[in-house]
Structure formats: C-alpha cells, structure tokens
Amino acid sequence: MGGETEHIKIRNIEIHLMQFTTGTHHKSTSEAVIPLNFPGSYDSDFKTHIAIIGDYLVVLLAHEISSNVHHTLYLVDWVRGYVMDVRITPTSSELFFEILNVSCRKDALAIIHISRS
C-alpha cells in the first residue's frame, strides 16, 4: 500500500512474471515482481489490459478517481524489471488498446499474475 495525497490514495498492484512450465519466477526477468502505482481506488470499473511487445509490457489500468474512471498507461521493461513511462488521463475517458506489431521473444511465454494491495 502506498502513501496518501490529500484524499486520493495511491494504490499498488504487482505484476508477477513466472515460468509457464514451473510456476517459478521467470528466468529472463531481473525482478520477478514489478509494482505499479496509481491514484484512486478499486471499484467495479477497475480493469487491467496487458500486452507483451518484445522486452516491454504495455499495461492499461482503468481505475476510479473521485468517482470518475481514469486510465493509466504503463510501459514496463519486464526484462530489467522497471517502469519506463507512465501516462494518465487527466479526465474521464474511455479507451481500448490493441497492439499492431508484435515481436515477441521466444522465451516470453510467461504467466503474468496481477495482485492488488
């Protein structure tokens, strides 16, 4: 759980990268658990969309801030294990996303487990 800014809490989810065959931490990532922070709260509109592009994960979170649904887009280097870029919608909006060009690594078949805290 993160800190608190005014009345908006900072929430945290974790991406766990695991080997599909063994369920253990994925051998290609230096950080088996990658935390993502976002402001707001979990509610019925909370959704996650995730896609893998080579060494990157693109993660789209739909979450609530002050009764409005916002979207936060994360670019994660899953091999080195850190978040490289974050974009958040300043206002309520509705989004989908689709990857147009996929260049997956051969060893990228992994279990991606997202846990809330």
Place this chain on the structure above:
Amino acid sequence: MPISENTFVLGLKRGWALELCGITENHFSTRRILKLPAIHPGTQIILKKLDETISGTHCPSTLGRPSMPPFTSPSPDAVLALYVKANNHPEKLSSLFYVFPSTLRTLAERRREWDGDGRERNIWSWLSPFSPCTSRNSPKPPLVVPWDEWGPESTRWINSEDIRIPQGLALSGTRCTISGRSTGCVRMLDFNPERLLWIEDRIKCETGENGMNDCLVVTSPTTIPAGQIFQYGIESKLPYYELRKTGVEVDTMFLMDDKRVVLIQVCSQILQSGQYPTYF
C-alpha cells in the same frame, strides 16, 4: 541509427479518434491521431474493439507451432474490427468498421513530408486524453489526420442496427460473421485480399457479374447515410467479399477460424439430419 519500433493503437473516446502510439527510446510516443467520422454533439458514444473468437490459435509465427485441428490459425494480418454504439439512443444504433493493422502501421510510420501544409498543429491538449505533463517525457505534438484523408480508403463500415453486439459477432483473422437479430441471416465478411481475388475471378467466370445468389464481391465504395449518430454520410472502400446464409436461429453460437465457420445451437430436440452444425 534506425530504431526498431513497435506500435499500438488506442481508441480515444475523448477526441473521437484512434491514437497510434509507438515505443521509442524507452517511452511512449504518439505517432498519429486518426480522426473518426464526426458525430452529433451530445452523443454518448461507445467505441470498442471486437475480440477474436477463442477458436483458432493467435499469432502462429510467434508461437512457432501449428494450431490444433479442426481450427487453424488466422493469417498474420488479421483485420481489426471495431464497433460504435450510441449509448443514449433508445434504439441503440450501432455501426461496425474494419481496418487492417498493417494500414495503421503504415500511417504511423509515414514520414512527416506526407503531412501537407498547415496540418502540423498542436492539438495535444484538447484531443488526446493523455496529458504530456503527466508523462516523464514530453512528446512532440502528434499529427492529426482528418477522417477524409485516411478513413474512406482504408476502412469499410457496415450498418449494424440489426445486430446483437457483441454476441452476434465473431471474428477470426480476416473474417467476421454478423448475425442479424430479426432476419435470421448470417453474413460472413472476408477481407483477405488473395481470397477476394480468387472469389471475384470465379464469380466473374461463372456469371459475368460481381455476385451470385449468396455471394457478393464488394470492391466499390459504400456509404452509410448520416443519421442520429454521424453528422455526415460515411463512405468507405476497403474491398471484401460476403457470403450469406439465411434461416439461422437467433441464438446460434459461432466458432470460426480462417477457413471454417461453424454455427452451433444447443437444443433439446433430436436434430434433423443436416440441420446443425452448419458450415460456410
């Protein structure tokens, strides 16, 4: 040095556009914002992507193994299908449109000389829902491409007022089935350019025309008239061919891949021979 870049598309409700994003130097960069046809002010619009049906294995080139019979993998350039609904309209008016990801990639990667005079203006603040000040890197203002400059040539729009969305739709590869809510008619649209040529040649050889009975080749522009969602008629030209099957029950489920479409209905009565399943 050339940078290998990957691209993804965001559907923007605010701004009413498709945003083509790339990953460059470890951050997101907006390459193009493709405007969608103008809608009437105050319309509560929904824009969603139609997911591929679960049959068939996606991306055979990346998995490196064939899919399991009887279904096969879709072609690499699967068509992107999106549907538009007016949420605040009592009749739930809706439309479908199709575009190839390769076309969007080409638009995203085109050099800026293509942009023309006076088109590079900073519309970021009011068009994109993502504010650059919240990003760690301040991207250059993206280029806005008006609908008329990319849409009619690259898309095909289908009026879908009679369709249960998304239940009445199925998508795999370059093919999409559309089930009418009241007509009992199922349409199978295929945007595969190679199959289109083959079908077109075959029909012309047999009939000398563009269609026969339940098969129709559509290579000419079609227009969805302006109405309660869209301010102007939407012309679109992406070629496809269409197969139609009538007399299909409304609650029929679809399984499909790039070669087969199977219509399945669960019922308690003993099936007549040849009734189900139905293949295209």
